[in-house]
Amino acid sequence: MFTGVTIGQYVPVESVIHNLDPRTKLLLTLIAMVAVLAAGSGWGLVLVTGCIAILVFLTRVPWLLYFRGMKPLFILVALNFLIQLFMVPGEPLLQWRLVTITRQGLTLALVMTARLVLLFIIAQLLTFTTSPVSLIDGIERLLSPLRRLGVPAHELAMVMSIALRFIPVFYEESEKIVKAQVSRGADFESGNLITRARNLSSVLVPLFIKALRRADDLALAMEVRCYAGGGGRTRLRELRMREADYLFLAGALLAAVGVRLAGMHL
Amino acid sequence: MKSAKISLRGMVYASMFAALTAVGAYITIPLQLVPITLQTLFTNLAGALLGGYLGALSQLVYVLLGIMGLPVFAGGKAGLGVLLGPTGGYLVGFIAGTYFMGKMIERREQAGFGWIVLALGVGHVVIYGLGALQLSVVAHLSAAKALAVGVLPFLPGDILKILVAAFLTLKLRELIKL
Numbered sequence: 001m002f003t004g005v006t007i008g009q010y011v012p013v014e015s016v017i018h019n020l021d022p023r024t025k026l027l028l029t030l031i032a033m034v035a036v037l038a039a040g041s042g043w044g045l046v047l048v049t050g051c052i053a054i055l056v057f058l059t060r061v062p063w064l065l066y067f068r069g070m071k072p073l074f075i076l077v078a079l080n081f082l083i084q085l086f087m088v089p090g091e092p093l094l095q096w097r098l099v100t101i102t103r104q105g106l107t108l109a110l111v112m113t114a115r116l117v118l119l120f121i122i123a124q125l126l127t128f129t130t131s132p133v134s135l136i137d138g139i140e141r142l143l144s145p146l147r148r149l150g151v152p153a154h155e156l157a158m159v160m161s162i163a164l165r166f167i168p169v170f171y172e173e174s175e176k177i178v179k180a181q182v183s184r185g186a187d188f189e190s191g192n193l194i195t196r197a198r199n200l201s202s203v204l205v206p207l208f209i210k211a212l213r214r215a216d217d218l219a220l221a222m223e224v225r226c227y228a229g230g231g232g233r234t235r236l237r238e239l240r241m242r243e244a245d246y247l248f249l250a251g252a253l254l255a256a257v258g259v260r261l262a263g264m265h266l
Numbered sequence: 267m268k269s270a271k272i273s274l275r276g277m278v279y280a281s282m283f284a285a286l287t288a289v290g291a292y293i294t295i296p297l298q299l300v301p302i303t304l305q306t307l308f309t310n311l312a313g314a315l316l317g318g319y320l321g322a323l324s325q326l327v328y329v330l331l332g333i334m335g336l337p338v339f340a341g342g343k344a345g346l347g348v349l350l351g352p353t354g355g356y357l358v359g360f361i362a363g364t365y366f367m368g369k370m371i372e373r374r375e376q377a378g379f380g381w382i383v384l385a386l387g388v389g390h391v392v393i394y395g396l397g398a399l400q401l402s403v404v405a406h407l408s409a410a411k412a413l414a415v416g417v418l419p420f421l422p423g424d425i426l427k428i429l430v431a432a433f434l435t436l437k438l439r440e441l442i443k444l
Contacts, residue, residue, distance in 0.1 A: 166284075
């Protein structure tokens with residue numbers, strides 16, 4: 001279950017989008033989300049859907065994957081669709097017993113559903129094509145201008161990286177402890193609430209102590225190596241903006257403006 | 267709020283609690299109605315042991331890792347969809363609630379059992395409030411229904427976890443030196 005945790009949803013294939021700088025991809029995500037919200041309900045929406053479809057095609061990630069992750073949202077989307085469909089008053093389109101579907105209702109339902117699905121696909125685009133490690137790098141670099149305002153960009157990124165490293169370790173640890181306690185006769189499946197809680201603490205306390213020891217070791221190791229925060233640190237992988245990055249950013253901005261204009265005038 | 271300077275040890279401990287919260291989502295006690303996970307126990311401990319700022323940071327990092335696609339949310343879910351979905355309010359609640367817990371506990375030099383329980387309880391009111399709010403908005407439920415579905419089933423387990431966390435806080439706080 002946790003074997004793939006450090007890659008998460010990342011789909012490691014070769015594509016133009018995969019090779020973009022994480023900062024570019026984060027900005028693209030932002031631009032695309034704004035464009036969807038600013039697209040209006042007519043040709044703007046069609047245009048933005050087209051642009052996102054092109055991006056999805058460029059990622060070379062099997063497109064079925066994009067829909068598989070949508071399960072938790074499915075009920076929300078369906079419910080929204082039905083509510084808009086039946087509840088919006090207007091010019092009747094279809095009437096059957098007590099149910100009336102209006103033209104306005106149908107349009108609104110379709111537009112809202114399209115927006116939700118598009119926003120979701122945009123988020124998937126980012127996590128499918130960018131590994132967590134490079135995402136963290138990108139977030140740190142994008143936030144670093146805000147350091148002056150007191151946003152701890154480097155610290156946030158460092159905490160995320162360390163947590164990323166700790167998760168599989170702690171998971172393995174907890175599995176080991178559960179097995180060790182079960183082999184000594186611990187029973188997690190029976191008894192009332194209080195007994196179960198007490199039995200669970202036989203996992204909890206060792207796990208916590210082990211985690212704490214790991215954390216202390218790491219802090220000590222960093223201190224010994226003179227870790228002193230973000231300023232003046234060099235990195236193993238330097239982020240580099242290439243031509244493709246600027247091209248994609250310029251294209252996205254142009255497309256977003258186009259979408260907005262199409263949404264307003266068409 | 268002094269945010270620019272976070273001690274190295276504080277950072278590592280925040281990472282530790284973010285990771286423990288993620289792992290806690292996988293450790294469950296099977297019960298009749300809702301299984302109890304260890305996740306919020308670590309949320310409690312983060313607030314109580316790290317204080318408001320670092321505790322909230324640890325939960326923020328946990329939520330960010332989930333959004334980035336790591337399967338760390340309850341049930342092995344991940345992604346922005348969970349945050350925007352019906353149960354996303356609880357995730358935001360973890361961050362805000364932990365901040366309240368920590369800030370309240372920081373007010374006392376050596377908080378006693380009762381004060382810790384009270385602080386964790388206040389934090390849970392924040393978590394439940396935000397959770398039920400988003401649940402009712404997203405799933406179009408009435409306030410009463412959202413409370414019945416989104417709060418009541420978790421109450422016994424959470425009360426138990428608050429008591430365990432307060433007890434552990436007293437035992438463990440000597441070990442955490444920020």
